[in-house]
């Protein structure tokens with residue numbers, strides 16, 4: 133393509149020309165160890181430990197990579213300026229990594245719901261990278277995609293730079309479920325809440341609580357990376 137000649141793709145980490153995530157940097161990507169979203173300890177496939185289960189809590193979480201190196205740089209790059217080709221490279225990589233590292237039960241029939249940005253932030257940025265990545269990923273997995281099941285109630289400060297307690301407080305009561313949710317609510321429907329990075333999990337946990345209060349039976353968390 134002509135554009136590739138004028139603006140060649142460069143690796144977001146080592147700047148090598150050819151792709152956004154080069155072969156060499158791919159080798160250094162590290163997978164996050166599956167963990168329980170409640171206690172944070174090791175858990176097979178990220179399924180919440182039996183003893184950690186809560187009525188309104190996550191049923192499990194899948195975080196693909198550790199938030200470092202080329203993955204961190206790619207996610208940050210997308211946050212500030214969404215580049216579709218970089219987004220596609222990352223999603224392809226995410227898809228093959230999940231197939232390699234997680235049991236296939238996670239891949240069965242799900243509805244992916246991206247964590248929404250507050251409307252103020254979306255307007256300011258012009259896009260929600262979580263929504264764009266989530267849509268691409270759901271296409272790879274053959275899942276349904278719903279970007280308006282979960283709505284944001286009010287403006288909150290970004291979670292960046294806050295401690296664990298402050299994050300919980302900042303996000304509490306922040307989401308609401310689209311009044312038309314009954315159209316997709318079924319006894320066996322499984323929701324995958326998608327965000328780019330898992331830090332304390334406060335955002336995903338709050339969103340999960342909001343959905344479960346409306347009767348959604350199974351809610352998983354899913355992020356590209358874990359800090």
Ligand SMILES: [Zn+2]
Pocket residue numbers: 143144145146147148153154155156157158
């Ligand atoms: Zn590189």
Ligand SMILES: [Zn+2]
Pocket residue numbers: 168169170171172173180181184
């Ligand atoms: Zn646990």
